[in-house]
Amino acid sequence: MTKPMLQVALDTDDTATALNVARQVSDVVDVIEAGTLLVYQDGMDAVRNLRALVPDKILLADVKDADAGGHIGKVCKEAGADWMTCINAATLPTMINAQKEIEVQVELYEGWDNMERAQQWLDNGITQVVYHQSRDAKFAGQTWGEHDLQEVKKLINMGFKVSVTGGVKPEVLKLFEGVDVYTFIAGRAITNADDPHAAAQSFRDEINRIWK
Amino acid sequence: MTKPMLQVALDTDDTATALNVARQVSDVVDVIEAGTLLVYQDGMDAVRNLRALVPDKILLADVKDADAGGHIGKVCKEAGADWMTCINAATLPTMINAQKEIEVQVELYEGWDNMERAQQWLDNGITQVVYHQSRDAKFAGQTWGEHDLQEVKKLINMGFKVSVTGGVKPEVLKLFEGVDVYTFIAGRAITNADDPHAAAQSFRDEINRIWK
Numbered sequence: 001m002t003k004p005m006l007q008v009a010l011d012t013d014d015t016a017t018a019l020n021v022a023r024q025v026s027d028v029v030d031v032i033e034a035g036t037l038l039v040y041q042d043g044m045d046a047v048r049n050l051r052a053l054v055p056d057k058i059l060l061a062d063v064k065d066a067d068a069g070g071h072i073g074k075v076c077k078e079a080g081a082d083w084m085t086c087i088n089a090a091t092l093p094t095m096i097n098a099q100k101e102i103e104v105q106v107e108l109y110e111g112w113d114n115m116e117r118a119q120q121w122l123d124n125g126i127t128q129v130v131y132h133q134s135r136d137a138k139f140a141g142q143t144w145g146e147h148d149l150q151e152v153k154k155l156i157n158m159g160f161k162v163s164v165t166g167g168v169k170p171e172v173l174k175l176f177e178g179v180d181v182y183t184f185i186a187g188r189a190i191t192n193a194d195d196p197h198a199a200a201q202s203f204r205d206e207i208n209r210i211w212k
Numbered sequence: 213m214t215k216p217m218l219q220v221a222l223d224t225d226d227t228a229t230a231l232n233v234a235r236q237v238s239d240v241v242d243v244i245e246a247g248t249l250l251v252y253q254d255g256m257d258a259v260r261n262l263r264a265l266v267p268d269k270i271l272l273a274d275v276k277d278a279d280a281g282g283h284i285g286k287v288c289k290e291a292g293a294d295w296m297t298c299i300n301a302a303t304l305p306t307m308i309n310a311q312k313e314i315e316v317q318v319e320l321y322e323g324w325d326n327m328e329r330a331q332q333w334l335d336n337g338i339t340q341v342v343y344h345q346s347r348d349a350k351f352a353g354q355t356w357g358e359h360d361l362q363e364v365k366k367l368i369n370m371g372f373k374v375s376v377t378g379g380v381k382p383e384v385l386k387l388f389e390g391v392d393v394y395t396f397i398a399g400r401a402i403t404n405a406d407d408p409h410a411a412a413q414s415f416r417d418e419i420n421r422i423w424k
Contacts, residue, residue: 011280013287040275040284043255063252066276066299066321068223072252075225087278089301089321109278109301111323 001180003211006203007163009062009187011035015046021191022053028200031058031183034081039063044079051080058082064107069094073101085130088112096124105130105163113151115158122159128182129155133166144172149179156180170206177210213392215423218415219375221274221399223247227258233408234265240412243270243395246293251275256291263292270294276319281306285313297342300324308336317342317375325363327370334371340394341367345378356384361391368392382418389422 006029010018015038022032032054038046039061047061061081065072066089076084083103086095088111098104105128106112106121118129131152133144144167155162156179164176165185173184186203193199220241222230227250234244244266250258251273259273273293277284278301288296295315298307300323310316317340318324318333330341343364345356356379367374368391376388377397385396398415405411 036278037280037284037287039252039255040287041255043251043253043257045255064276064278064299066248066319068249072249075249075252087276087299087301087321089299089323091322107278109299110303110329111301111326114323117322 001178001211002182004176004181004207005030005058005183006200006207007031007033007060007183007185008190008200009033009035009165009185010050010191011037011187012191013037013041015042015049017191018046019049019053021196022050024196025190025200026054026057028197028204029057031060031083031185033060033062033185035187036062036064044075047076047079047081060084060105062107065094065098066090067094069096069098069104070101073098073104077102083128088117092117092120092124095121095126099124099126104128108132118155118158118160127159128161128163130163130165130185131155143167144175149175152176152181153179170202173203173206173210213390213423214394216388216393216419217242217270217395218412218419219243219245219272219395219397220402220412221245221247221377221397222262222403223249223399224403225249225253227254227261229403230258231261231265233403234262236408237402237412238266238269240409240416241269243272243295243397245272245274245397247399248274248276256287259288259291259293272296272317274319277306277310278302279306281308281310281316282313285310285316289314295340300329304329304332304336307333307338311336311338316340320344330367330370330372339371339373340375341372342375342377342397343367355379356387361387364388364393365391382414385415385418385422 008029012018034047060083061076062085064087066087085105085107107130161182163183190199218241224230246259271293272295273288274297276299278299297317297319319342373394375395402411
């Protein structure tokens, strides 16, 4: 079993704040994410500046692309990203065209659980998906649980590399003990912490404890 | 029957090009769209600059938001947008939170045709949708046809204000004669034209001819 990677989602309103957090946590995390909000705010400048700061980390542009995959993939690649996200509502040709330019992750939002479509992604070489805890569940005060675990296992068993995100805290990780999660993605638990480095380290320690 | 509005989608790679086209067509169109590509490239600066150029037009930020609707809605509003888009894969709370901040259009991509969900949008005051011709159909060389017409009519009959986009050219408009389309959205047919103003005017003339 491979040890899960740790990703920080920089969903900040400006690039400077993202750079400040990235500087503090880059020695602890494997993947740095230019969050959707950050890209909406500052565009590809955010990706270019993060790339300048962390030349050796995997850099993700979380654009949640729905269309024009070939062109957007190229734009993200040229800005310095290694990976980009497509939304599950993108058509298959959009994802395939993006994947020709850059490694694609499919973000699983509402209506993603059409397993024939998910199989088509795999059949076309798109092997990464991002599983989000249901927002509705979170609004209703629920936390990570058995349902999420089963969904993640189902996707892994199909052959996907599955990243897990949405209110992930260190204490959530033990739910996934024995499960081959590809990456845990933490956002505010790191970016809003008084000490982002210590917060990132607490995720890393928990990963090291559970996945020996 | 109301006359459809005309919208130009500025899916350019930089703000200057978008401003140049907007300057040439702003007297002919009703809605100026900061395209998704443009926002990915230049962020909210693109929206702010377009707002500066066209203070009296409806300005749309085509962010295709999937999450954090309240915050993204506020960001788009503060940048000067009147409307923003959400992707159909956004959860209902995301759309509702966005709609509290700004007028939301739901973009209908893959998997949108769950009519129970669409009814929930209406029931929560989200009345605008954007109908795209199937990309797959376009890749296969098809053009606008009876299937699209029936889908648009179905949505209008439900009570939606329906915008129509995806390879729309002036000669496509007559397909919708007698149909209460809210807005026709033209992109490259205007932005890539030798004379964007003349191209926009040809859409306007055709709207005026068909919807008297």
